[in-house]
Amino acid sequence: MDPQKIMSNLQNPAALTSINPLGFWDAALGTLSRELSPQQFKTWIQPLTFITFEESEQSLTIGAPNRFKLDWIKKTFADRFQELASEYFGQSTTLNFVLDIDGGSPDLTPKNKELTTENNEASVALQSKNLIEDEVLVEEQSFEIEDHSKLNPNLTFDTFVTGKANQLARAASIQVAHNPGASYNPMFLYGGVGLGKTHLIHAIGNHLLKEKPNARIRYIHAEQYVSDVVRAYQQKAFDRFKRYYHSLDLLLIDDIQFFSGKSRTQEEFFYAFEALLGNKSQVIITSDTYPKEMAGIDDRLISRFDSGLTVAIEPPELEMRVAILMKKAANEGIPMSEDVAFFVAKHLRSNVRELEGALRKILAFVRFHGREVTIEVARTALKDLLSIQNRQISVENIQKAVADFYSIKVADMYSKRRPANIARPRQIAMFMAKELTQKSLPEIGELFGGRDHTTVLHAVRKIADERSHDGQLNHEIHVIEQTLKA
Numbered sequence: 001m002d003p004q005k006i007m008s009n010l011q012n013p014a015a016l017t018s019i020n021p022l023g024f025w026d027a028a029l030g031t032l033s034r035e036l037s038p039q040q041f042k043t044w045i046q047p048l049t050f051i052t053f054e055e056s057e058q059s060l061t062i063g064a065p066n067r068f069k070l071d072w073i074k075k076t077f078a079d080r081f082q083e084l085a086s087e088y089f090g091q092s093t094t095l096n097f098v099l100d101i102d103g104g105s106p107d108l109t110p111k112n113k114e115l116t117t118e119n120n121e122a123s124v125a126l127q128s129k130n131l132i133e134d135e136v137l138v139e140e141q142s143f144e145i146e147d148h149s150k151l152n153p154n155l156t157f158d159t160f161v162t163g164k165a166n167q168l169a170r171a172a173s174i175q176v177a178h179n180p181g182a183s184y185n186p187m188f189l190y191g192g193v194g195l196g197k198t199h200l201i202h203a204i205g206n207h208l209l210k211e212k213p214n215a216r217i218r219y220i221h222a223e224q225y226v227s228d229v230v231r232a233y234q235q236k237a238f239d240r241f242k243r244y245y246h247s248l249d250l251l252l253i254d255d256i257q258f259f260s261g262k263s264r265t266q267e268e269f270f271y272a273f274e275a276l277l278g279n280k281s282q283v284i285i286t287s288d289t290y291p292k293e294m295a296g297i298d299d300r301l302i303s304r305f306d307s308g309l310t311v312a313i314e315p316p317e318l319e320m321r322v323a324i325l326m327k328k329a330a331n332e333g334i335p336m337s338e339d340v341a342f343f344v345a346k347h348l349r350s351n352v353r354e355l356e357g358a359l360r361k362i363l364a365f366v367r368f369h370g371r372e373v374t375i376e377v378a379r380t381a382l383k384d385l386l387s388i389q390n391r392q393i394s395v396e397n398i399q400k401a402v403a404d405f406y407s408i409k410v411a412d413m414y415s416k417r418r419p420a421n422i423a424r425p426r427q428i429a430m431f432m433a434k435e436l437t438q439k440s441l442p443e444i445g446e447l448f449g450g451r452d453h454t455t456v457l458h459a460v461r462k463i464a465d466e467r468s469h470d471g472q473l474n475h476e477i478h479v480i481e482q483t484l485k486a
């Protein structure tokens with residue numbers, strides 16, 4: 001698309017609505033998030049990147065972060081994207097799905113990136129699929145296990161920003177990378193969406209690969225493992241399947257919650273797990289929750305997951321979010337000052353993927369308009385995101401959620417009463433108000449019955465400190481936060 005034309009369309013919202021490709025992207029994500037389960041959306045759609053729109057050819061390019069996701073998207077979601085694009089643009093639109101390992105910025109400059117283009121006319125009929133053992137839909141094809149590590153070389157310890165939220169997970173990962181198959185086996189890494197679990201396990205694999213280039217390493221998403229089991233089943237190729245998986249030095253298996261309810265997969269994984277540990281090979285597993293909390297997973301697997309080292313990754317704290325934004329912006333060649341990073345990080349709190357998305361929006365805006373990265377620019381570029389966030393969380397909402405959680409009256413948030421069962425929830429609410437809103441300490445004090453800002457500061461420090469070593473308190477704060485965001 002002609003950059004001049006983009007500029008003039010950007011200045012003319014009416015024109016923009018008809019061709020705005022970023023508008024299409026936001027709308028498509030919105031629709032798919034409603035149509036799919038949160039887990040499907042998180043796994044398949046969220047990691048996609050919008051790359052280019054060529055107006056002259058009426059074609060859109062969408063990037064997927066790895067080969068597996070690329071293939072899956074093309075097979076499973078291409079038709080739906082096609083429909084959404086045609087609806088949005090009011091004319092037939094060609095979709096290209098490409099590998100975009102870096103998760104590159106959305107840049108509407110034509111052909112600004114070198115891409116492994118895989119033209120996917122979405123009209124191409126999907127291949128026939130079979131439903132096997134109620135496990136997963138797979139295409140008919142010959143059973144071949146790809147003998148590659150599937151590691152993403154960009155996901156290393158060097159590119160991983162550390163803070164309180166992930167320092168334990170990082171330290172454990174470094175230990176395991178240096179001594180695979182030794183004491184922490186298996187290592188079970190759990191945490192919410194987009195917090196860096198995949199990044200860390202790739203970092204372990206990349207480290208080992210560098211130390212021992214001949215090591216047999218395999219990264220696999222749990223859903224791909226399920227597909228492998230189904231194909232081995234179809235083609236009676238379990239011997240080959242076992243030979244491959246049982247002979248690895250390091251198996252990295254991501255998002256194992258996808259095994260839920262898939263009994264044959266779990267059985268095969270159990271054998272693989274036993275064989276690998278027997279050989280002193282390292283197994284590393286990630287999940288969205290800790291082993292005992294997993295639903296639909298066999299007890300004998302759960303007890304094995306729990307038998308090594310289980311370590312959590314928490315959502316990044318404010319300073320860490322700032323550091324991540326600044327590092328990633330600098331890597332893109334567009335430095336972000338600390339005050340802009342603080343502004344963004346204060347508004348976007350849930351996970352690193354969300355921060356990366358926001359950064360991409362800001363960088364795209366800056367590139368189109370030739371502007372510097374300022375708070376004003378960030379505010380404009382993130383207008384939609386910020387309005388959602390602001391709608392969600394106010395000090396009053398926090399006071400109500402905390403009072404409900406601890407079964408006290410909301411009025412106790414403002415009262416002068418000081419028994420511990422009231423004072424502590426009040427301090428937690430003050431802490432959360434500081435973390436989750438843009439209010440200053442004096443403003444928060446005012447909203448808590450006219451308290452002094454030093455009282456708020458004391459509460460914020462106390463709860464922050466306790467939270468860092470009190471797992472129960474940490475959990476309670478998470479639960480309240482989830483209620484607020486629901």
Ligand SMILES: Nc1ncnc2c1ncn2[C@@H]1O[C@H](COP(=O)(O)OP(=O)(O)OP(=O)(O)O)[C@@H](O)[C@H]1O
Nearest residue numbers: 159160161162192193194195196197198199352353
């Ligand atoms: N501490 C960090 N430093 C730098 N980048 C990070 C950090 N944590 C996460 N990221 C980046 O954020 C994005 C999401 O992280 P990742 O895919 O590892 O999350 P995840 O925990 O595996 O999420 P999911 O459960 O959705 O698979 C990736 O691009 C990753 O590189």
